[in-house]
Amino acid sequence: MNSNERLTRRQLLGVTVTTAAGLAGVAAVAKAQTAPAAFPHLDEKDPQAAALHYVHDVKLVDPKKSPTFKPGQHCANCLQITGKDGDTWRPCNIFPKKLVNANGWCSVWAKKPGTA
Ligand code: SF4
Structure with a gap:
């Protein structure tokens, strides 16, 4: 495995974490917008x-x-x-x-x- 491959894995991990956090945020906003109390x-x-x-x-x-x-x-x-x-x-x-x-x-x- 060379350094370019390692960088690619790190980037991929970063994108995955960022995407997961983004989706969680979108889900939280959607839930808050449809919360029964509202x-x-x-x-x-x-x-x-x-x-x-x-x-x-x-x-x-x-x-x-x-x-x-x-x-x-x-x-x-x-x-x-x-x-x-x-x-x-x-x-x-x-x-x-x-x-x-x-x-x-x-x-x-x-x-x-x-x-x-
Ligand atoms: S308005 Fe009240 S009585 Fe009518 S279905 Fe809903 S909970 Fe039941």
């Missing part, structure tokens, strides 16, 4: 939210419009909610890239296993 709150007037009778406060559910509603149902104990227990605003699988209120409700509600 999502906007779902608007009750959003057409999909309105169609599913979503409300931020379960006390405002209209039983005439939402006859499937039962006391005790709310977003925090729904199968579709994600994010961290205890957070007031959390992601929901039904409303991508929006946050729903943990005390809200919509007609898609389904009991999350293991919740009261």
Whole structure:
């Protein structure tokens, strides 16, 4: 192995490390840009939210419009909610890239296993 070959290996290693660091940085930025905490709150007037009778406060559910509603149902104990227990605003699988209120409700509600 001559010195030119060694230099080439060093250069290659440097490019590999630099590329890996660059990709890691891009991934971190992409993740930060789509972090759930950055999502906007779902608007009750959003057409999909309105169609599913979503409300931020379960006390405002209209039983005439939402006859499937039962006391005790709310977003925090729904199968579709994600994010961290205890957070007031959390992601929901039904409303991508929006946050729903943990005390809200919509007609898609389904009991999350293991919740009261
Ligand atoms: S699907 Fe569940 S978590 Fe999502 S808005 Fe409706 S009740 Fe809330």
